[in-house]
Amino acid sequence: MNWDDTPEEAAFREEVRAFVRDRFPASYRPDLEGEQSLEPEDVRGYNWAADRAGEDPERRDGARAWAEALAERGWIAPHWPAEYGGAGLSALEEFILHEELMRARVPTVNGIGAFLLGPTLLVHGTDEQKAAHLPGIARGEVTWAQGFSEPGAGSDLASLRTRAIRDGDEYVIDGQKVWTSLGQHADWLFVLVRTDPDAEPKHRGITFLLVETAAPGVTVRPITDLRGAAPYCEIFFEGVRVPARDRVGEENRGWYVAMSALGFERAGIGATIKYEQALHDLVGYLRSEEGRGLVRTDRGAAYRREIARRHTEIRVLYNLARYTVSLQAAGEEPGFEASVNQLFSAELHQRIARTGAKAFGRSGTLWDRSGAPLNAAFTHMRRDAIAATFLGGASEIQRNVIATRGLHLPRS
């Protein structure tokens, strides 16, 4: 397939590059000591949701100024219609926009709201819900987190037990969510709750609700991971009252709303550029005076072949992402193709981390960045990559989707 830019696409790419040069706030510098956000498309050194709400005035003002600049163009939610604050870009233009932001190593803004909830509301929301929620996301002023998983319901999401009981014009929620990425920085949550405990099959008794994190009875508790960062939270609901107008879709039909949200999640352009940059940095280091001689000469040829394999796999991932986007451009919703993309990307993330760490021998275990070769980039990446094969759905589950929906194999 030929992915070369058309003259219009090339002009748009130039426009994005010029925009970043002119508008990215110089004072909003990456924090290279901090831990990487685990969201696959976050740029190293930035965590926009945390920066925007953080203590450091320079980062806070930078994050807000960047959001304002993107919002002026409708580029926080580039694929949404202009009436809700988007730019009405095509799937391919949106792809180019993100590719260029990643290449420039500047953060995307409000990803969960713009790329998960927004498209879901555009398909399933009422006009009132769209008018109430979409503009705030597109301006970068209101942030969201996804509350689906629970301690006993991850891959088997339909087993979720957080309960909502209808009481007049409200639902009353009790229960617990876990793994809620960026939950501690979110203004709102979109959650799945059980409204019919006797439903068979179980997924027919689930409803999709929008809940303000500031609502009485919501407790957000950040979870510290093995790196010492807190990328996600557990969230407790105790008698939380939510107006019925904040239900998306019909009662007990929330599963279908959630499935299209997850389809949007897997349809992202992938972390290709981030991997490309990591491999580029590794090769650059191994060629530098400091890094030369790190890989023993007798292992050099085999190691070069390993790097070449990673390079080829990154190109494969790029092609998978372009293919998924070309389906969207043709008006189709990515199905199992998005699972292929997600699975390949997650496992490649782990392979790149291992390839990189291998070059450093024992110093590949140094955690402290100062003084470590290449600032311990691959020691950290190995830890960051552990979550990759879980966070957008576990690899086994992605393989099941590909087997049944893609290859039409029998379920058992």
Ligand SMILES: Cc1cc2nc3c(=O)[nH]c(=O)nc-3n(C[C@H](O)[C@H](O)[C@H](O)COP(=O)(O)OP(=O)(O)OC[C@H]3O[C@@H](n4cnc5c(N)ncnc54)[C@H](O)[C@@H]3O)c2cc1C
């Ligand atoms: C970094 C990170 C961020 C996350 N962010 C969010 C978020 O923002 N919002 C949210 O709602 N959730 C989030 N999650 C949760 C994520 O969706 C779940 O971790 C994932 O769905 C797996 O569920 P689980 O952790 O309960 O593992 P389990 O489902 O208990 O799986 C454990 C193991 O069993 C295997 N397994 C389970 N069922 C099957 C099966 N049928 N066939 C074969 N193997 C199977 C799995 O593949 C896995 O290896 C996040 C997770 C991580 C790690």
